[in-house]
Amino acid sequence: MKAIVVTDEAAGTAGMTLVERPEPEPAGNDVVVRVHASGFTPGELTWPGTWTDRLGRDRTPSIPGHELAGVVSALGYGTRGLSVGQRVFGLTDWTRDGTLAEYTAVEARNLAPLPGDVDFIVGASLPISGLTAWQGLFVHGRFQVGQSILVHGAAGGVGSMVTQLARQAGAYVIGTGRAADRQTALDFGAREFVDLDDDSLDDAGGVDLVFDVIGGDIGKRSARLIRPGGMLVTIAGPPEARPADGLAVDFVVEADRAQLSEIVERVRDGRLRTNIGRVAPLDDAVAAFNPTERIKGKTIIRVHP
Numbered sequence: 001m002k003a004i005v006v007t008d009e010a011a012g013t014a015g016m017t018l019v020e021r022p023e024p025e026p027a028g029n030d031v032v033v034r035v036h037a038s039g040f041t042p043g044e045l046t047w048p049g050t051w052t053d054r055l056g057r058d059r060t061p062s063i064p065g066h067e068l069a070g071v072v073s074a075l076g077y078g079t080r081g082l083s084v085g086q087r088v089f090g091l092t093d094w095t096r097d098g099t100l101a102e103y104t105a106v107e108a109r110n111l112a113p114l115p116g117d118v119d120f121i122v123g124a125s126l127p128i129s130g131l132t133a134w135q136g137l138f139v140h141g142r143f144q145v146g147q148s149i150l151v152h153g154a155a156g157g158v159g160s161m162v163t164q165l166a167r168q169a170g171a172y173v174i175g176t177g178r179a180a181d182r183q184t185a186l187d188f189g190a191r192e193f194v195d196l197d198d199d200s201l202d203d204a205g206g207v208d209l210v211f212d213v214i215g216g217d218i219g220k221r222s223a224r225l226i227r228p229g230g231m232l233v234t235i236a237g238p239p240e241a242r243p244a245d246g247l248a249v250d251f252v253v254e255a256d257r258a259q260l261s262e263i264v265e266r267v268r269d270g271r272l273r274t275n276i277g278r279v280a281p282l283d284d285a286v287a288a289f290n291p292t293e294r295i296k297g298k299t300i301i302r303v304h305p
Contacts, residue, residue: 003101004285005061012045013289018282021063024097024105026076031108033088035303037124038099038282039067040289049094065100066092069114069123070304079108087114089123089264091131091255099124100285102303112260115268121300122267125157125274129298130263132235132253133161136211137169140249141233145170147208150225152218154190155181157298158235160275162211163188168271174204184296188273201225210243212236223248276300 001023008015026032044050044064053059069089072082082088090111092098097105114123137143149166153159154175166173167189175181175190182193194204196218205225212219215236223232226243239248266272277297280288285301 001102002282003063003097004065004282005063006045006050007061009045009051013042013286016064016286016289018286019061021101023103026074026079026105028077029079029107029109030076030105031072031079031082031088031111032074032076032103032105033068033070033111034073034103035068035070035099035101036120036305037069038065038101038301038303039124039128039298040065040100040285040301041128042289044094047094053095059095063097063099063101063104065098065301066094067124067127068092068099068104068106069120073103076105076108082108082111082113087116087120088112089114089120089126090257090260091127091253100282100301100303102282107255109257110255112257112264115264118264118267121276121279121302122274123264124300125276125298126263126267127255127260128253129157129161129275130272131256131259132158133165133211134259134263135251135253135256136233136235137162137165137209140251141209141211141231143169143171143209148172148174148206150174150176150194150204150207150210150222151190152176152196152211152222153213154185154188154193155275155296156213157275158213159211160184160188161272163190164272166211167191168266174207176201176204181296188275209233212239215240274298 003021088111175185176194212234220241223241228245230246232248242248275297
């Protein structure tokens with residue numbers, strides 16, 4: 001089968017190559033999925049699981065990508081809950097070969113059924129962004145109706161999902177980003193927008209929750225904007241500052257079938273929109289991940305038509 005592999009951590013996306021690899025075999029409780037579309041996050045090339053297994057052993061050449069939508073082609077021993085020929089989408093394990101390939105093996109519990117009226121491209125764009133937003137708001141952020149939320153990167157893949165979910169749940173949402181992202185963030189449901197280059201972040205102070213995807217100085221400054229008893233939720237690593245009389249939580253997204261099903265239902269009925277910027281075939285994936293100009297939205301790779 002065709003697959004994208006990486007062998008050199010220092011090379012980043014420039015170190016990706018298209019090769020031939022053997023098709024995977026399903027282990028117990030696995031399914032093999034014929035991948036129709038795959039999502040990829042460039043940051044995963046800095047994650048330890050891309051380069052080593054759970055015991056710390058080198059596992060290169062490894063196949064990156066952890067989001068997929070496709071069709072189950074084989075079942076492992078003892079696998080229940082899914083069937084051959086079923087449309088699925090989901091999030092694969094961080095320390096196993098991923099989804100930038102024609103086939104991938106994944107634990108069945110990491111997948112959810114993909115309704116027939118949801119395109120594979122849309123399905124592949126949902127797992128990381130949708131689950132990160134859902135878990136950050138409702139699991140770790142302990143969101144309550146009527147709270148005010150500052151969402152960094154509100155026009156991005158994760159931020160746009162956070163903005164939509166929070167607004168629908170009754171939050172007052174303030175989005176941040178670059179000036180060029182203002183209208184996109186407002187279109188996704190932000191009530192206000194802060195240009196991080198030219199506006200004063202301090203003017204957005206007094207919020208109940210900050211959802212941070214940036215970290216660094218922005219994360220530290222954001223902690224000062226949170227009301228007593230509020231919360232900083234971040235996916236940018238351990239927070240360097242905590243809100244006064246509040247909490248700070250960093251987390252890594254996890255696969256969850258029930259949450260995936262809830263997210264895709266909201267896509268079906270129009271409550272959620274994905275933020276897809278470019279769709280490219282697997283043969284052009286290396287070039288797609290090394291663009292000559294900034295691409296707004298998430299890049300999705302179409303593997304099988």
